[in-house]
Amino acid sequence: MPTLVPPSERHRASFLDAVREAQQTGSGLGDTLTFDIPELERDFPAFLAHLRRFEPPAVPPEGFVNSESLWLVEGDTYLGRVSIRHTLNARLREFGGHIGYEIRPGQRRRGYATLALRLALERARELGLTRVLVTCDVDNAGSRRVIEKGCGVLEGEFTVPDYERVIRRYWIELA
Template identity: 40%
Template structure:
């Protein structure tokens, strides 16, 4: 079976824990403005138990319905898995705040350190575009990366990213999701 983007599931518990250990060893807890960093800090002591992991899966598997006071917008999370092996994830932000428009974008994706440089990031982004278009109505999709992250820049460009500009340390790309999903693109509003 080929890897696929799926809703979070308890079926990948063991490999998820191993992946989080890899992220922690890679310094992910100290990444500024990272959802993963916050989750590593908040959930690391609860993930090992079946009950704690199930609670986490239920939380990230659902969709927040409103923008929170701290500016967090409604999000959908999908995990990139191969069978029962957790390889990475993609987070879809349903709309953009001024901060997300400048630095964060609609999509955030990450591949566990032990599975990097095998094409997973490109595959995640390619699989995410039809979900953004068909399920969430996001088109075009804004994806950003650090100006020093050559690998992520190449992933975005390989998936049809059209460079718009650089804001501070972030490169900003728009990807026409409908075109990636094999349909005619909508005009941006």
């Protein structure tokens, strides 16, 4: 059964394969598509530290909030990742929300995003969150379905500054 774990060296090779896969297919979250693979290979510990830079007790710079990255893995295989923002700021309240996720292209349509969101919601509950915001592009049919299966209640469809697509905001009650 896949689990969410902190990013670590154990999944380095599989993670790098997943980044190559995403970049070759052009399908993934924005940062995945722009990761510099030779640089990640050169200094993976620095990348791991970068992923963990906003975890408490770190005090994030202006405009950022405490957050954590977790990887969905099974054994040594990296399947995908989630980001959990511990609080919202004005921008995240509009767009981004508390939880973001991505499944590597070769492992999609197997229920992993549904599982990743469920596990991320368990983690959010542990963090003391009672209500979680999740957003997606209106035309991201997979993500919409994942959120709706995760009991997301639609707040509405919105446009936000500096983003060209219409987005949907959903709230998930954890209490």
